[in-house]
Each structure stands twice: as structure tokens, then as C-alpha cells.
Amino acid sequence: MSIPIRSADRSDLRFLEQMLFEAAFWRPGQTRPAIVSALAEPELAKLLADWGRDGDTGVVAEMGAEPVGAAWYRFWSDDDHSYGYVDASIPEVAIGVVERHRGRGVGTALLEALVESARFEKIPALSLSVERDNPALRLYERIGFEIVGSGGNAWTMLLALESR
Ligand SMILES: CC(C)(COP(=O)(O)OP(=O)(O)OC[C@H]1O[C@@H](n2cnc3c(N)ncnc32)[C@H](O)[C@@H]1OP(=O)(O)O)[C@@H](O)C(=O)NCCC(=O)NCCS
Numbered sequence: 503m504s505i506p507i508r509s510a511d512r513s514d515l516r517f518l519e520q521m522l523f524e525a526a527f528w529r530p531g532q533t534r535p536a537i538v539s540a541l542a543e544p545e546l547a548k549l550l551a552d553w554g555r556d557g558d559t560g561v562v563a564e565m566g567a568e569p570v571g572a573a574w575y576r577f578w579s580d581d582d583h584s585y586g587y588v589d590a591s592i593p594e595v596a597i598g599v600v601e602r603h604r605g606r607g608v609g610t611a612l613l614e615a616l617v618e619s620a621r622f623e624k625i626p627a628l629s630l631s632v633e634r635d636n637p638a639l640r641l642y643e644r645i646g647f648e649i650v651g652s653g654g655n656a657w658t659m660l661l662a663l664e665s666r
Contacts, residue, residue, distance in 0.1 A: 505611040509619075510560030510574060515553045518560065521572045521598030522550060528636055549576075549584060549596065557593065559623070561615045563608045571599035573612035575620065575628060586631030586658050588650070593620070595630040597638070609638070613645050621663050628661045 510518065519541055526546055527534045540546055560574030575593035578584060586594045595616065599608045620628055630647065632639050633656045647659035 505563050505565075505608055507561050507563050507611055507615045510562045510572060512554040514560065514562055514569070514572065515550065517562065517569045518550055518553065518572050518574060521600075522546065522596060524598035524601070525596055528633075528638070545584075548582075559593070559616070559619050561612055561619070563599070563612055565603070569600075570603040571597070571608045571612050573597040573609075573616045575616060584631070585653055585656055586629045588627070588629040588658065588660060591625075592627045592629050592660070593625065595628050609641055610645070613641070617645065617661065617663070625663060627663055630659050631656045632659060633657075 520537070523534075523537045523540055523546075526540065534540070555576075557577040558574065560572060562569050563571040573595060574597075575595045577590060577593045578587050579590050584594055595613075597609060597612060599612070617628065628647075629650075630642065631653070632642060635655075639657065639659075642659050642661075645661065647661045649657045650660045651658035
């Protein structure tokens with residue numbers, strides 16, 4: 503199945519927030535907070551604050567006119583970062599696919615497109631954080647991410663790109 507993928511821009515912020523919520527509360531059957539209050543929590547709020555700043559790069563998968571998934575990366579600094587941070591030259595990836603569209607290649611297509619953008623921008627590597635029991639780990643390994651560290655219940659993973 504070929505999945506149309508386009509670049510994300512500032513107008514995609516609301517959808518990216520929905521996908522961030524999916525990524526933060528991925529565990530099946532867990533009790534979820536309301537999305538509005540979850541996104542207002544500082545740890546989550548900062549992840550997409552000021553979306554569209556220099557270096558922010560994202561892709562959106564669409565079926566018809568409907569967005570069904572998004573993946574993006576952002577640069578962070580030693581002083582201000584999230585869980586999968588490695589260093590300031592390596593942006594951190596986040597991804598989410600609308601639940602009813604999972605398991606059909608959307609996530610793979612999104613990550614492949616994001617990696618292509620990173621290579622084009624001559625970015626040395628991509629990193630991410632994934633909880634150890636999240637099945638997304640297998641997807642990341644298939645794309646080529648490797649475990650380089652851990653924090654709490656999560657792995658930090660790195661995909662080194664050719665320009666490194
Ligand atoms: C992880 C996610 C983005 C993958 O997108 P997808 O479109 O389902 O991925 P694909 O169909 O391309 O690939 C399937 C792989 O994704 C992973 N996966 C994770 N959750 C899945 C789900 N609910 N259904 C199907 N695959 C899932 C598995 O590795 C699966 O491979 P496997 O069949 O060998 O186990 C998507 O399932 C999702 O949004 N999950 C909830 C949010 C999340 O966990 N984000 C990552 C946080 S680090």
C-alpha cells in the first residue's frame with residue numbers, strides 16, 4: 503500500500519498534539535487523562551511549544567483529506583530537552599498513528615520519510631525514547647535504530663545517518 507506523505511507545517515500543530523498524546527499514553531487499556539489537561543502539563547507542553555521553530559521537521563500521512571499519522575523531530579539543548587536526548591546536534595523523534603490505522607505500514611512510511619528528510623539536511627543522527635514494553639521498539643529496530651542508553655523504564659535509541 504502506498505501512503506501519501508506530506509511535510510508538516512505550523513497549521514498541523516493540533517494534529518501533532520493529538521499524535522503526541524497518543525505517544526505519551528500508548529499503553530492499551532490505560533486510563534487516560536483528558537487530552538487538553540495532558541497537553542497542558544509542562545513536560546508534554548514543551549515538546550511542541552512554538553512548533554515551527556528553526557530545525558523543526560515533520561511529516562503527515564493522509565488518507566483522503568484525513569491525517570492518519572505524523573512523525574517529527576526537534577532539536578534540544580543540554581539545558582532544555584526531553585527523554586531521548588543525546589546531544590544538541592541530534593534531533594529527537596516522536597511519532598503517532600491514529601489507532602484505527604495502525605499496523606498497516608503508516609508508521610513505517612512516516613519514519614522512512616522523516617529519515618529521508620534528515621539525510622537531506624545532513625543531520626548526523628536521530629534519537630528517540632521508547633518505553634521498554636512498547637511494541638514500537640520493534641518498528642524502530644527495523645528502521646535501524648539501536649539502543650544506546652536507558653532512563654527509568656525507557657530506552658534511548660539512536661539511528662546514525664551516513665553523514666556522521
Ligand atoms: C508505534 C506506531 C506509530 C506505529 O505505527 P503503525 O502504523 O502501527 O506501524 P506499522 O504498521 O508501519 O508497523 C507496525 C509495527 O509498529 C509497532 N506497533 C506498535 N504499536 C502497534 C499497534 N497498536 N498496532 C500495530 N503495530 C504497532 C510494531 O512494531 C509493529 O510491528 P510488528 O507487527 O512487527 O510488531 C503506532 O502503532 C502508534 O501510534 N502507537 C501508539 C503511539 C506510540 O506508541 N508511539 C511511539 C511512542 S515511543
